[in-house]
Amino acid sequence: MVETIRLGVAVMGNIASVSLYAAPITTFRRVIRKKSTEEFSCIPYIIGLLNCLIFTWYGLPVVSNKWENFPLVTVNGVGIVLELSYVLIYFCYASSKGKAKVAMIAIPILLVFCITVTVSAFAFHDNEHRKLLVGSVGLCVSVAMYGSPLVAMGPSVIGIPLSILQLALHCKYRKRSVQESNKEDLEKGNLEKVELCELGNGGCGKECDNS
Template structure:
């Protein structure tokens, strides 16, 4: 009975995580449409990729015992494909300077994942020790991933506006974190439960803030720091042309005088 319950929770965790990983699709569809990343950060996607790579390896029979953590492998494997796709799209529409910055983040993460796989395979010869080693590194990666939205939480508290904290993203984060915490506890696996013991309260905080400030009007925020993908580029160009026309008119009047 307990094994069936654990499997059922794992399947529900897969569904919730799938919705969470797929959430940025709308954002990146607009990026592709406008062919501009408009200042959006790639850090959350890089951290998510790091987390997915480590926990995919953690769930494989090389580290875990046989296929005891098969649900962990399936969702994180899909997560790798999605996050890689998002990062590639981000790189395609970013400047050379931004590409170099992203590369500085991605390359060390790839090296860490490769080193983790090599060490866990050839240095440790027991599943228990491999799980402790890979799980410890995965724990750090998961906490970093769940901590990344704290910047947005700070902005929500500061502006009293939820413009930059989408409800469904917070909801899916809460569902995924809560279900994987339950899965880890049912599996008696602290390396699966612990990150979500941190992530679940953070997700609850985001939902509380959303319902507290959701009716507040949108506040003006510096466009350089908080770009809006919904902003009309044509309108922006028209405004720039008007400003230039006014400047020329003013100079002409000054010359005549």
């Protein structure tokens, strides 16, 4: 009974995960149709690819105990195909600047995977430590994958408090500037008045003071 429940949950989890990885298909159909990436970010798909690679490696017998995590291999194997397709399509239709950005992000991501594989395979000699290392890396990558769409609003989030600060400083120093300007205008007006009196009365004196 327990094994049946476990199998059912695993199947439902696989279906949900594949649906998640397949969700951007409509977006990339539009990219192919318009032959343009429309300047949206490629970061979520590259991190998604790393996530699938890490958890596929986690499910293989090298890390896990035999095929105890075989469902991970199947779902993330499909994820690798889909995410890699998204990245390649993005690369094909991106501008020169966009292609350079893809390369700059993808190369370090693949290095992280290669380092994880190398260390887990050769530095550790038991499944428990291998699973701990690969699972920890996979956990961090998963958090990054689900948080990566926030890059679209990251500059706005940072810009809002900075804009508020800029407006506050502008209002504060603008008020002081207006007061100083009014003071200078008043002093200038008084000086001009004195000069006119001196010119008109040949030394003004008491009459100028009373005017």
